[in-house]
Amino acid sequence: MNSVNIPDKLRLLNSNSEVALELIDFIKERKFSKIALITTTTPNYLITNELEIDLYKYLETCSMPLLKTFQVITPSVSYVNQLQLSDFDLIIGIGGGKVIDTAKYAAHINNIPCVSIPTSISNDGICSPIAVLKEKQNKHVSLGATMPVALLVPLHLIEKSGEESLISGTGDLLSNLSAIEDWKLANKETNEYIDDYAVMISENAALNLFTQVKNYILQNKSRDQFLKDNLKMIIESIALSGIAMEISGTSRPASGAEHLISHSIDELFGGLKPHGIQVAFGMYITTFLRSELGYIPENTFQELRAVLRYLSLPTTLAAIRITKEQLVKAIIHAPQTRAGRYTILNKIKLEEKYIEEILNELFEERLGLNITQIF
Ligand SMILES: [Zn+2]
Incomplete structure (x- = not known):
């Protein structure tokens, strides 16, 4: 051991x-x-x-x-x-x-x-x-x-380090939820070793944040209030996330397809936003994919969308300053940024036409339910 x-x-x-x-x-x-x-x-x-x-x-x-x-x-x-x-x-x-x-x-x-x-x-x-x-x-x-x-x-x-930096940290932490889904998928499909203890720590670290954001949304409290009240929790959860990686000896508990999409954006277009903001955007896409493919209920995607929006994490192409054509390229290139990492991207056709259709569906506003219908 x-x-x-x-x-x-x-x-x-x-x-x-x-x-x-x-x-x-x-x-x-x-x-x-x-x-x-x-x-x-x-x-x-x-x-x-x-x-x-x-x-x-x-x-x-x-x-x-x-x-x-x-x-x-x-x-x-x-x-x-x-x-x-x-x-x-x-x-x-x-x-x-x-x-x-x-x-x-x-x-x-x-x-x-x-x-x-x-x-x-x-x-x-x-x-x-x-x-x-x-x-x-x-x-x-x-x-x-x-x-x-x-x-x-x-x-x-x-x-004092600036709002964008703190929001980026929350994005990287939330993305554990997407990374864990991919790790579980890899374990099921390829028999890749999964460390249950690391999964538990990483998932709970991200859920601390996710659940607390949901509470603040339901209580109609502002995002600034949330950040002010929860700074310690965010830092402690990020420290736990690091410990999950140490326990498992891999970045798996905190890095899945959402990270591959962000790495791909970095490689192809030089990085458009800070790391945590890009991976949150990647997570928006991968969570939608999982919901479309039936791996998770659609409501899980709706919840994530509400949480990302509350935190001002990107849920539109404009917010990340990327065009649809660029994003299609980035998704197709994503698995090559880390060979051998099995993710939800292995379950789809990495073809321009198919990815474009998925993105059209994701970015058109057909999904606008109100908060009480979601949570
Ligand atoms: Zn990261």
Whole structure:
């Protein structure tokens, strides 16, 4: 049986000084003294500066300490490969998704533990064993990475990180529901191994969000109110989603056909929206397909549509700035972005005419029921 790494420390914090305190405590306890900070210049320089000062003060008390900050300009596989990290015993990633992925992958190839300090949550990678990094041109690869030993979340910075980024995080989390459907399908059709525990965690993490959105819709509460009241739940659910990937040793609990469609959009058109927003759009399509093919009740699709709309996640071509012709191409190309991943796309004819018909049906407004009929 594979060993499962789960962070020793998970803290949601409210100021830079709280983050510094928890970080130094952890470093002291685990006796780290050679530290590489991986970050970007903006907008995280303030917290990085404060942490550098506090770390410097603490490390003065250690023998032979080392502290160096690496500013990521272009996060990519080749950037990580050229980093000289063999002298360090801990990597700390401070920043958005790309920085955290860079830190987790650098930790993996150098066999050094890492701490994740995410300043935004635009995807589900804040605490997962997978990093998505650019390889060449628009091609992104999913790589094995080190699960962080500690996750310190500065809530005050995430609150300020912008609405689009937070909405993108909710999209990536919701997409677990589509990914799990594909995993179950692959297990049934091809006998692919499925990890029940990972399914349970991933599904419940996404359902926390889904159910809570439904409650807010039924109570007529605004989306802004929802985001304000539920930030902790969203972050904790995203952390659980990462743990599901760690338990199963694959991205399966959080990545199915909806991710393949998003990767395909990235490859063909250079990425039109942040990752979580694109995968939510992918999920809108894959859930419709499942409902059309009779795998799920139509009402499940209607519910998803209401939830996506409430969160301002895309349910129209215009919202993602893609034409129908481009989307047809992206769906046909999608399975090639990850060979061997069996999904709902294996159940349909990947032909222009057929996909076009499906999309015509999906994007014409024949499905407009009111909320009380849906929930
Ligand atoms: Zn994702």
